[in-house]
């Protein structure tokens with residue numbers, strides 16, 4: 312894992328930030344897990360984090376293919392049928408989505424300091440709307456949002472497509488990738504950011520094996536632990552104690 316201040320010092324401070332959404336800003340990965348466990352139980356199978364690590368962050372159909380193949384269900388459940396089966400359960404759960412610790416504070420801070428921020432999520436429009444319906448004002452602070460079903464996103468994470476598309480939509484583009492800091496929770500997302508030539512802070516679920524941490528430039532256990540100074544970004548206001 313690189314020392315972030317070294318990374319930034321030799322390339323200059325970060326000027327733009329791209330946020331992942333599921334598992335990073337919103338506590339939604341647990342809903343995918345809950346639904347997948349229900350479906351697997353029907354086949355007397357259990358869901359584990361090694362499978363989760365391969366699915367999280369991916370576009371729906373790509374994650375679905377991993378699911379049916381890795382669980383050996385592809386003969387009895389197609390990836391498409393899996394998506395149909397889980398949809399009704401997810402649509403009930405997503406409106407309850409809550410922010411991850413520190414997410415609101417960081418978004419508001421960067422926006423207040425004039426740092427351009429945007430969202431790049433594998434979630435497609437329907438799910439994005441459901442997940443963010445209680446957080447509209449906060450997500451309105453994003454300069455733009457790139458979703459999994461965006462026509463410019465040919466392949467999902469770990470392909471760099473979504474982060475390259477997001478970088479192009481900032482004002483005054485193109486933004487040099489080395490000036491962009493990505494926040495991610497998933498191995499696929501970390502690799503997508505590195506494939507795009509950007510820096511990436513990973514905030515992994517504690518149940519994710521540490522072996523998935525290596526590609527990230529910085530690992531945090533929570534966004535509450537992020538120090539903007541590490542990346543040449545404006546510091547948080549010191550609140551009077």
Ligand SMILES: O=P(O)(O)OC[C@@H](O)CO
Pocket residue numbers: 331332333334343366367368369370371374431432433434497500
């Ligand atoms: O790109 P994010 O926002 O993590 O969403 C991916 C989604 O498909 C859940 O894994």
Ligand SMILES: [Mg+2]
Pocket residue numbers: 331332333334335367368495496497500
């Ligand atoms: Mg994510």
